[in-house]
Amino acid sequence: MLALDQTLAFLAAAVVLTLTPGPDNLMVLSTGLARGRRAGMAFGLGCGLGCLSHTLLAVLGVSALLAASPLAFAGLRLLGGAYLVWMGVQAWRHAGRVALGSGDSSAASLGQLFAKGLLANAINPKVVLFFLAFLPQFVRPAQGAMALQLGLLGIVFTAQAALLFGVLGYFSGHVGAWLTRRPEVGPRLDRLAGTLFIGLGLRLALP
Template sequence: MLTLAQLLSSLFAAVLITATPGPDNLMVLGVGMSRGRWQGIVFGLGCALGCLSHTVLAVVGVSALIAASPVAFTVLKWLGGAYLVWLGIQALRSTGAGRVAASGAPAQSLRSLFFKGMVANAINPKVVLFFLSFLPQFVVPAQGQVGWQLGVLGLVFTAQAAVLFGLLGYFAGTIGAWLNRRPRAGLWLDRVAGAVFVGLGLKMIAGR
């Protein structure tokens, strides 16, 4: 079972990471601005639910790795920690120059937009690597039921992503215009997320 501290710390990190301007949330903002609120919300929910496929991969892969070799799991955590540190450094070096495009686009059904968002997230290899690096950070093998811990952590990440992406889609016009007028806001969000990534990565490498 997960402790309250595990849940809260993973939720805090997930919210910071999801709120940072990146490909997924900028796409949600773009869809919301160019097509409308409901379209942005539905596309965002699709992106969020795409995380479930990565959660399944993490549950199956990491659980099997722990059962086969605790040493291999330790190596995975070190590699995952190094990857998170690298992501953090990239975010800290970012210029925060991402802008939201709001050009007109051909009409698409809500169902089509939902599956487009879900597939775009599910087949992204960078998101697969991120989940395999991020979720084990909050797993405590000594508590047992590692698969359950990973599954719950993945659902927590997916749920907060659905809420944030839904809000991004709904307020797309306002948020997109605000970010485009204030590029330094994206810069500071990158700085915060970068610090979180580096901190998580170093914590994983240290094994604490």
């Protein structure tokens, strides 16, 4: 099971990363702006729940690697740390360059928008790599049941992503206008997420 401090630390990191401007949350905002709050919520909930597929892949992949070789799992953590550092550097380099688009103006139903969000997240290979790099950083081998820890962390991430994306969809009009009036917010969130990525990656080098 997860310890309280472990869960809170992971949740804080997950919330920051979910709110950082990126393809998923900007598509949620764009859909809400173009189609209305119900459409934004449907698309956002689909995006959030799409994380469950990545959780399953991470649990199966990491568990198989650990069963094959604890040394290989240690290598995965190191590679994951390097990947997170690289993502952090990129976030600093390209802070504020992701723009809010025009949204989905098609006549898709709410169910279709939900499925579209679910599929868009589930088939994104970058999200798969992110989960493989991010989740193991919060696993504590001493607590045992590593696969269970990974699964629970993934569920926590999915729950907060679905909630926040749903809220973004509901308030898309207000949030979009607020971001437009405050162009400095996006770069700041990017740099905050970049610092978090780099910190998580470098943590592997500490004793």
